Amino acid sequence: MDLAGLLKSQFLCHLVFCYVFIASGLIINTVQLFTLLLWPINKQLFRKINCRLSYCISSQLVMLLEWWSGTECTIFTDPRAYPKYGKENAIVVLNHKFEIDFLCGWSLSERFGLLGVSRKYIHSCFTHFSGSAPPLVLLLLVVQNLQKNQQSFYLMKWS
Numbered sequence: 452m453d454l455a456g457l458l459k460s461q462f463l464c465h466l467v468f469c470y471v472f473i474a475s476g477l478i479i480n481t482v483q484l485f486t487l488l489l490w491p492i493n494k495q496l497f498r499k500i501n502c503r504l505s506y507c508i509s510s511q512l513v514m515l516l517e518w519w520s521g522t523e524c525t526i527f528t529d530p531r532a533y534p535k536y537g538k539e540n541a542i543v544v545l546n547h548k549f550e551i552d553f554l555c556g557w558s559l560s561e562r563f564g565l566l567g568v569s570r571k572y573i574h575s576c577f578t579h580f581s582g583s584a585p586p587l588v589l590l591l592l593v594v595q596n597l598q599k600n601q602q603s604f605y606l607m608k609w610s
Contacts, residue, residue, distance in 0.1 A: 513554065526559060
């Protein structure tokens with residue numbers, strides 16, 4: 452067994468990862484709360500800072516996906532379209548089959564340098580998982596009602 456395999460199997464290593472994720476999440480969310488003071492003054496600066504802070508949290512989960520589980524995400528695409536990825540606006544829709552599928556989407560957006568600046572749309576039933584992050588990183592919660600979603604999308608577009 453190599454060193455990485457030994458570390459992955461140790462409970463103490465699990466505990467350290469858990470502690471680092473919780474502690475950094477609390478620190479980052481506290482800093483995000485303080486950036487709310489910037490909102491009335493400079494919305495652009497507020498968004499830039501919160502994009503970087505949300506990247507700090509999201510990248511930890513992507514690291515665990517790639518290093519810990521050894522998951523490899525493969526993208527099959529038209530070779531002519533590949534150079535445009537990360538340089539143009541796009542909407543990417545992931546159809547979840549398993550609980551970890553959203554991390555594969557985050558892994559791909561990380562490879563193209565879009566993890567911090569991407570907007571995430573999630574179903575409103577997941578609000579208890581996301582903590583204080585949704586209002587601070589402009590995470591849009593959707594419901595199964597087209598009229599309510601259209602109003603939310605309109606508000607998000609102009610905010």
